[in-house]
Amino acid sequence: xxxxxxxxxxxxxxxxxxxxxxxxxxxxxxxxxxxxxxxxxxxxxxxxxxxxxxxxxxxxxxxxxxxxxxxxxxxxxxxxxxxxxxxxxxxxxxxxxxxxxxxxxxxxxxxxxxxxxxxxxxxxxxxxxxxxxxxxxxxxxxxxxxxxxxxxxxxxxxxxxxxxxxxxxxxxxxxxxxxxxxxxxxxxxxxxxxxxxxxxxxxxxxxxxx
Numbered sequence: 001x002x003x004x005x006x007x008x009x010x011x012x013x014x015x016x017x018x019x020x021x022x023x024x025x026x027x028x029x030x031x032x033x034x035x036x037x038x039x040x041x042x043x044x045x046x047x048x049x050x051x052x053x054x055x056x057x058x059x060x061x062x063x064x065x066x067x068x069x070x071x072x073x074x075x076x077x078x079x080x081x082x083x084x085x086x087x088x089x090x091x092x093x094x095x096x097x098x099x100x101x102x103x104x105x106x107x108x109x110x111x112x113x114x115x116x117x118x119x120x121x122x123x124x125x126x127x128x129x130x131x132x133x134x135x136x137x138x139x140x141x142x143x144x145x146x147x148x149x150x151x152x153x154x155x156x157x158x159x160x161x162x163x164x165x166x167x168x169x170x171x172x173x174x175x176x177x178x179x180x181x182x183x184x185x186x187x188x189x190x191x192x193x194x195x196x197x198x199x200x201x202x203x204x205x206x207x208x209x210x
Contacts, residue, residue, distance in 0.1 A: 014031065028058065028059045028060060028061075029058065029059070029060045029061060029062075030056075030058040030061045030062075031061065031062040031063075031064070032054065032056065032061075032062070032063045032064070032066060033062065033063075033064045033065055033066070034064075034065050034066075035065075035066045035067075036066070036067045036068075036069075037053045037054065037066075037067070037068045037069070037071070038069055038070055039051060039053060039068075039069065039070040039071035039072060039102070040069070040070030040101075043070075044070060044101070045070070046070050046071055046072035046102075046103055047072065048072050049072050049073075050072055050073040050103075050104075051071055051072045051073045052071060052073040052074040052075075052076075052077045053068030053069075053071040053073075053074065053075050053076060053099075053102070054066070054068060054075075054076045054077065055077045055079055056076065056077070056078050056079065057078070057079040057080070057081075057089065057113070058089065058092055059088070059089065059090055059091070059092065060090070060091045060092060061089065061092040061093070062092065062093050062094075062095070063076065063093070063094045063095070063097060064093070064094075064095045064096055064097075065095075065096045065097075066096070066097045066098075067097065067098040067099075067100075068097070068098075068099050068100075068102065069098075069099070069100045069101050069102065070101050070102065071102045071103065071104075072103050073102070073103060073104050074102065074104045074105050074106075074108045074128075075099035075100075075102040075104075075105065075106045075107060075108075075123075075126065076094075076097065076099055076106070076107050076108070077108045077110070078092075078094070078107075078108065078109045078110055078113040078116070078135075079110050079113060080109075080110040080111055080112025080113035080114060080135055081112045088112055088113065088114050088115065089113045089114060089115065089116050089135070090114065090115045090116075091115060091116075091117070092116045092117075093116065093117045093118075093119075094107075094116060094117070094118045094119070094121065095117075095118075095119050095120055095121075096119075096120045096121075097120075097121050097122075098121075098122045098123075098124075099121075099122075099123045099124075099126065099130075100122075100123070100124045100125050100126065101124075101125045101126065102126045102127070102128070103126075103127050103128070104126070104127065104128040105126060105128035105129045105130075105131070105132045106123035106124075106126035106128070106129070106130050106131060106145075106148065107121065107123055107130070107131045107132070108128075108129075108132045108134075109131070109132065109133045109134055109135045109138065110134055110135060111134040111135060111165070111167050112135060113134075113135040113138075114135040114136045114137050114138065115136075115137045115138070116135070116138045116139070117138075117139050117141075118138060118139065118140045118141070118143070119140070119141040119142055119143075120141075120142045121140075121142070121143050121144070122144045122145075123143075123144070123145045123146075123148060123161075124144075124145070124146045124147050124148065125147045125148065126148045126149075127148075127149070127150055127151050127159070128148070128149065128159050129148060129149060129159050129160050129161070129162065129163040130145030130146070130148035130149070130160070130161045130162060130178075130181075131143065131145055131161070131162050131163070132163045132165070133162070133163070133164050133165065133168055133171060134165035134167055134168060135167075135168065135171075136167065136168050136169045136170055136171060136191075137169070137170045137171060138168075138171045138172075139171070139172050139174075140171070140172065140173045140174065140176060141174045141175055141176075142174075142175050142176065143162075143173065143176040143177075144176070144177045145161035145162055145176075145177070145178050145179075145181070146161065146177075146178070146179045146180045146181075147180045147181075147182055148160070148161045148181060148182065149161060149181055149182045150182040159182075160181060160185050160186065160187060160188045160204075161178040161179070161181040161186045161187060161204060162178055162186070162187045162188070163187075163188050163190075164187075164188065164189045164190055164191045164194055165190055165191060166190040166191060167191065168190070168191030168192075168194065169191055169192045169193050169194075170193045170194075171191065171194055171195075172194075172195045172197070173194075173195065173196045173197070173199055174196075174197045174198060174199070175197070175198045175199065176196070176199040176200075177199065177200045177202075178199070178200070178201050178202070178204060179200070179201070179202040179203055179204065180202070180203050180204070181203075181204035185204060186201050186204020187201065187204070
């Protein structure tokens with residue numbers, strides 16, 4: 001409601017008022033910037049059960065300079081479209097985020113969350129995958145995943161620094177680093193037409209003691 005306290009607080013936080021079209025369809029151009037979410041409330045123990053730090057879905061949106069840690073669910077969950085009549089995450093950007101020590105995946109990109117630009121992301125010490133990408137045509141630059149996958153996650157105990165799902169095609173990874181993965185493998189690729197350029201892989205698959 002336009003007079004609700006929550007709406008007033010959100011408008012103050014984002015620095016501008018909502019418009020009616022913001023509520024009449026899928027979010028367009030929604031920005032989340034300069035935010036830290038600590039699910040442990042100052043401790044190393046997550047509060048609650050299966051609580052995600054951020055659930056994000058916006059056409060031409062932005063997540064910038066955000067840190068999410070110690071959540072009992074996913075760190076950042078990017079939700080894609082569910083029907084042909086709704087917008088996807090086309091041309092949304094994720095930049096400069098850190099996701100760490102979350103119970104499930106650090107960064108989880110839904111099946112229909114596609115055509116995004118994702119850069120300067122650090123994902124570490126998450127019990128699930130560091131990054132779980134299930135959307136196509138996403139472009140990753142300067143992604144650093146380490147010490148992820150020691151249990152939990154969407155795929156149970158089989159977790160990785162990077163998981164690329166079977167629905168993914170044409171995603172690109174440039175200047176990325178995957179190291180000290182505590183799960184089964186550092187990178188698991190199940191999609192098609194995936195390209196890695198100038199990436200490094202070091203001491204992954206520690207569950208297999210390699």
